[in-house]
Structures are given as C-alpha cells and as structure tokens.
Amino acid sequence: PTKNTNKNLTPKQIFIDNHLQDIPNAVWISATGKTYETYKQKIQLPATEWENPLLEYCSERLQNLYFTDRRDGKKRRSIALTSSRGCPLACSFCAIVAADKDGPKWRAVDATTLVNWIVEAHKQYSFEHIYMMDANFFVRKDRVLEFSEKLYKLFGGEITWSSSSTVGYLLKLRTELPKLVTQGLRLVEMGIESGSQTQLDYMNKRVTVKNNIDAIRALQINGIDVGLDFIMFYHDQQKREIIENLSFLLNSGMTEHESFDHYFNIMMIYPGTPVRDNLERKMGIKFNLIDLPNSRQLIENQEVKEIYDAYIDYFAKPLLNSLENAISINIEKISQSTSPREIAHLSLLNIYLRHMPFKILWGLCQRTGERTVIFTGKEFQHTPLS
Numbered sequence: 001p002t003k004n005t006n007k008n009l010t011p012k013q014i015f016i017d018n019h020l021q022d023i024p025n026a027v028w029i030s031a032t033g034k035t036y037e038t039y040k041q042k043i044q045l046p047a048t049e050w051e052n053p054l055l056e057y058c059s060e061r062l063q064n065l066y067f068t069d070r071r072d073g074k075k076r077r078s079i080a081l082t083s084s085r086g087c088p089l090a091c092s093f094c095a096i097v098a099a100d101k102d103g104p105k106w107r108a109v110d111a112t113t114l115v116n117w118i119v120e121a122h123k124q125y126s127f128e129h130i131y132m133m134d135a136n137f138f139v140r141k142d143r144v145l146e147f148s149e150k151l152y153k154l155f156g157g158e159i160t161w162s163s164s165s166t167v168g169y170l171l172k173l174r175t176e177l178p179k180l181v182t183q184g185l186r187l188v189e190m191g192i193e194s195g196s197q198t199q200l201d202y203m204n205k206r207v208t209v210k211n212n213i214d215a216i217r218a219l220q221i222n223g224i225d226v227g228l229d230f231i232m233f234y235h236d237q238q239k240r241e242i243i244e245n246l247s248f249l250l251n252s253g254m255t256e257h258e259s260f261d262h263y264f265n266i267m268m269i270y271p272g273t274p275v276r277d278n279l280e281r282k283m284g285i286k287f288n289l290i291d292l293p294n295s296r297q298l299i300e301n302q303e304v305k306e307i308y309d310a311y312i313d314y315f316a317k318p319l320l321n322s323l324e325n326a327i328s329i330n331i332e333k334i335s336q337s338t339s340p341r342e343i344a345h346l347s348l349l350n351i352y353l354r355h356m357p358f359k360i361l362w363g364l365c366q367r368t369g370e371r372t373v374i375f376t377g378k379e380f381q382h383t384p385l386s
C-alpha cells in the first residue's frame with residue numbers, strides 16, 4: 001500500500017519513495033546532495049530474482065549506443081547489460097575482490113533467462129548488437145554456448161554480441177570460437193593486464209605470458225575483435241617489466257591496436273585490495289577508505305619514475321591528441337579518396353602513426369641518463385604526395 005497518489009510516478013518510484021528504508025544495504029544521494037544509507041545485512045539477491053535490467057532504459061547516452069561491426073561492415077545500434085555479478089578470480093588489484101568478500105563470488109542468470117530478457121527488450125527497442133558488460137562473461141562454458149545458440153536461433157544472426165573474458169576461460173572455449181562467430185560473437189574484451197610474468201604473478205592473474213599470447217591469437221585467427229585491458233605501469237615495477245610488456249604487444253600482434261589506452265594505464269590502488277594492503281604495510285600508513293592514492297607518486301623505482309614522467313608529461317599530455325587527430329584525418333581521407341596510391345600512402349602512414357606510442361616508450365626504456373623531450377610531433381603531419 002502507498003500513500004503517494006501522484007499519477008506521474010511509476011509504481012516502482014512510489015515503492016522506492018515509500019519503502020527505500022526497508023531495503024538493506026541501499027545507498028543513495030538525495031536531490032539535495034545528501035548521502036543516505038539503510039541498515040546493513042549480509043544478503044545477496046539470488047540471480048533467479050533479478051529483474052530484466054533492459055526494461056527501464058532511461059539513460060540517453062545508452063540509447064545512443066553503437067557497435068562498429070568490422071566483420072559485416074556496418075554500425076549496429078546497441079544495448080548494454082550485465083548478466084552476472086562478481087568474478088571467480090581474485091586479481092590482487094581488483095575492487096571486485098573487496099566487493100564480494102562477504103558473499104558468493106560469482107552468480108549469473110541462466111542462459112534462458114538472459115535470452116528472454118533480450119527478447120522482451122527487443123519488443124520495445126530496436127537494436128542489432130548486445131554489449132555484455134559482465135566483469136567476466138565466459139566463466140561457464142555451457143552457459144556461453146547455450147546463450148549464443150539460443151540467441152542465434154531466435155534472431156537468425158541479426159543480433160550480434162560482444163563480451164569480456166579472462167584468458168583461462170577464453171582458452172577453454174577456443175575450439176568453439178568459429179561457431180560463436182557464426183552465431184554473432186564480434187568482440188571479446190580480454191583481461192590480459194600484462195605481458196611480464198613477474199607482473200602477472202604480482203597481480204595474481206594465474207596465467208603465463210604464453211597463455212596471454214595464445215588467447216589473443218585465438219581471437220585474431222577467428223576474426224574476433226580484441227578489447228585490451230592492460231596495465232602498462234605499476235608502483236612496484238622494474239624497467240625490465242615495461243620492456244616485457246612492450247615485447248608482449250609485439251609478439252601478440254597488438255602494435256596496431258586501434259586504441260592507445262593500454263600504453264598509458266597505471267594500476268589504481270583500490271580500497272580492500274591485496275595490493276593496497278601490501279602497500280600500506282610496506283609504507284606503515286593507512287590510506288583513508290574514500291581516498292584513491294595517486295599511483296604516480298607511489299612509483300618506487302627511480303628509473304621507472306623517470307620513464308613514466310617523461311612519457312606522460314612530454315608525450316601523452318602535449319601530443320597524444322594531435323596523434324589521434326592525425327590518424328582520424330587520414331582515415332577520413334582514405335574513405336573519400338579514389339586514388340589507390342594515396343590510399344596506400346595514407347594507410348601506411350597510419351600504421352607508422354599507430355606505432356608511435358610503442359616507439360616512444362621503447363625509446364625511453366633504452367635511454368640512460370636524462371630523459372627529456374625526444375619527440376616533436378612533426379611526424380604526425382600529413383605530407384602530400386609529390
């Protein structure tokens with residue numbers, strides 16, 4: 001029963017307004033900006049009781065979501081949803097480890113429910129691609145295969161999908177990848193994180209560098225786009241590990257990857273993670289729970305610190321935008337050009353430009369002594385064909 005008779009409110013809003021205090025573990029910010037919390041209880045809603053997250057799709061940003069399908073050469077109108085919570089792994093830097101410490105680590109709706117959600121949403125919205133935003137969608141092989149097959153049977157391949165996976169789970173599905181592609185799989189975001197074995201061990205990734213290369217190659221061979229989660233820098237790092245990261249990118253054929261994010265990522269020190277606990281013990285301090293320390297200031301090794309500072313301050317900050325703009329301008333020109341010679345020239349130029357962050361970081365790692373500006377950005381400018 002509800003006291004609120006405002007006709008403009010949905011039943012759910014009325015319910016929330018009147019009964020929010022009764023919901024355990026709820027946190028919200030009121031219209032005046034005040035933060036509220038309800039009472040705490042060790043409880044997790046079982047996956048069988050989850051509601052279809054696609055049915056109240058209010059975010060304008062998400063309604064304008066697209067996926068570029070290189071395989072079919074089209075832009076697909078998309079939706080995004082999460083079908084599982086948590087992760088069975090326990091990477092030392094990951095906040096999921098802290099979030100799930102009191103409950104089951106990984107829980108998910110079954111494949112039939114998931115497909116039913118999509119069918120229900122498809123009656124309301126038009127979309128041709130689904131972004132599965134789960135932290136680790138490939139955890140259960142049978143669930144992935146059942147989902148993919150059911151989706152394909154219902155939509156005949158008109159709806160494609162992308163998801164995330166860690167290396168071990170992806171490799172267990174390696175032989176099934178051709179079938180998954182036929183049924184609509186287009187991209188897998190891989191939690192690779194590093195190409196250095198000591199860095200992988202520090203992160204508790206429980207894989208080898210070779211496993212990482214095999215997983216990326218398996219996607220490439222099957223024409224599945226790779227999303228790369230990668231932590232190039234961390235506070236406890238040696239220069240050798242940066243070089244190993246770069247060598248890995250070379251050996252796994254990722255030097256022409258579209259995005260540059262992986263060249264600049266530094267490990268975040270999230271509350272409740274083993275990495276943060278270790279650091280606190282080592283430094284003899286306790287970070288405030290709501291503070292995210294500046295990872296850059298925590299780099300211990302002087303040489304790594306110099307490399308990182310030079311890379312970020314003399315390359316990324318002043319020049320990365322120009323580099324990305326130059327690549328976009330070339331792509332635009334390629335799409336408009338009718339001259340095979342110009343297309344070839346610009347395509348090669350873009351490969352050269354895409355290698356730039358790699359070359360700069362590699363160069364910084366080879367240098368000894370003062371690391372100052374080693375690059376001017378002149379190389380980004382397009383020189384017309386003579």
Ligand code: SF4
Pocket residue numbers: 086087088089090091094095096097135136166191
């Ligand atoms: S695999 Fe990904 S989601 Fe799972 S613990 Fe590691 S970083 Fe977190």
